[in-house]
Amino acid sequence: MKREPTEDLLDKYSQGVCTAEEKALVESWFLHWKADGVSPSAARIERANREVMRSILAEVPVKKINRNWQLAGIAAAILLLLGISVLLFREGPLSKAYRNDIGPGGNKATLTLSSGKVIPLSSTKTGVVIEGDHLTYNDGTVLASPQNMVLNEVQVSTPLGGTYQVSLPDGTRVWLNAGSTLKFPSSFAGLKERIVRLSGEAYFEVARIKSPQGIKFIVKTAQQEVSVLGTHFNINSYADEPNTKTTLLEGSVRLSVPLLQNGGTMLKPGEQGFNEGQRIEVSKVEAEEVIAWKNGEFAFSNERLESIMRKIARWYDVTVVYENKNVGNVPFGGSISRFGKVSEVLDMLELTGKVKFKVEGRRITVN
Structure with missing residues (x-):
């Protein structure tokens, strides 16, 4: 079984100051959760995701994306881990906050x-x-x-x-x-x-x-x-x-x-x-x-949540309402496929710890 990274190592990873060996350890740890058949505790998963994702997905600009959609360094690794962690969460029951899921356009x-x-x-x-x-x-x-x-x-x-x-x-x-x-x-x-x-x-x-x-x-x-x-x-x-x-x-x-x-x-x-x-x-x-939508992606850099949710509403044909209007001004950055279910996109945003969602029918409530 792979050795778990320490809290200090997760901090270094989230700050982008790991050595190549340290970075490989963190990433291989995520990759072996399923292969080893033993998952860390829910608290450990939450800690890892929040530390790894916060710097790229909330209130800081993301790394620029070039024509070939190659994210360098820590940005690429973090987005990779996001996809893995969302997949792992989806293997369990759908979150109680999501009474149903909604397919893409x-x-x-x-x-x-x-x-x-x-x-x-x-x-x-x-x-x-x-x-x-x-x-x-x-x-x-x-x-x-x-x-x-x-x-x-x-x-x-x-x-x-x-x-x-x-x-x-x-x-x-x-x-x-x-x-x-x-x-x-x-x-x-x-x-x-x-x-x-x-x-x-x-x-x-x-x-x-x-x-x-x-x-x-x-x-x-x-x-x-x-x-x-x-x-x-x-x-x-x-x-x-x-x-x-x-x-x-x-x-x-x-x-x-x-x-x-x-x-x-x-x-x-x-x-x-x-x-x-x-x-x-x-x-x-x-x-x-800007044209990420044409290529099957949601992509945003330091973009207000309110703007992001308008894009989600159009593509998934849903209604968005806010219980907390202030959260609409929080900026986010990142990219994810437009061809996944809406829960995958919402999970990515929730992992920042800045916002929560509830899905009922074709209505998304933001809090």
Whole structure:
């Protein structure tokens, strides 16, 4: 049986000052809990988890995440141990605070034609391709549609707990997050501008059209317009968010607010524009963290719990209520798959000792 680490060693591990040998001891101890068939006491597990997790998951910024999602040093080890400890807890009965568990969202969307006809899109497919009056899934399967159908404007919508990819007539690819709607013409042929309208959140990979001047691609939301020629960017424009956030990964974009006659604001890769309706503020961000949702992850760095819970509510299609409103301001950092059950995400947050959850039906109570 593996030797248990001392309290002092756990303290050193949580502070990131272990030697390689000490770090290996702590990690192998976690790994051998199940293999040895003997688990430490509940108090010991609680002590280990709180010491190991506190520095990375509550009130301190996490290590930056690079393009390949490699967390260096202690951050990687801690997230590994989190996954192991959550798995161990889940082998026992579900917590009394969780009267039921809730599965993750998936591929869900509807396509609405200009006639008002609504076509449910297959949950076994990941995306739809719109080319004039021709509709297919992104694996080439022809989409069944009404005969003699004529498309003008098309709308693709994802419900809460849904996500879907959309290929536009110009070759632009769009990933829609949960609770989002994208409206666009079935063809951009003969148009001077490619205009689409978004509510919710979407990641865009805009195709560049070859022409002497180029043809602008414009995304309109409730508060702003984003104008580009060909680039990769993310827009978060949910009605329940305090601002609209535009994050640039490649190329350049111009943000403009109809009420502000100032020519707009240009973004560079790695920058995010915050639009509060009257002004746009620009800051540097970890762009890959912003689009973590597209890659199947929840990722947050020094983010308020209230903001995190809005993301959880959309993806798991749940209602969130607060018994303690002050806890909504507590910042957290970390990452976890979006494809686990909601209990796994809540466990990660609870391990900090800063928050508690209760799940009843599709209602999560925060305390």
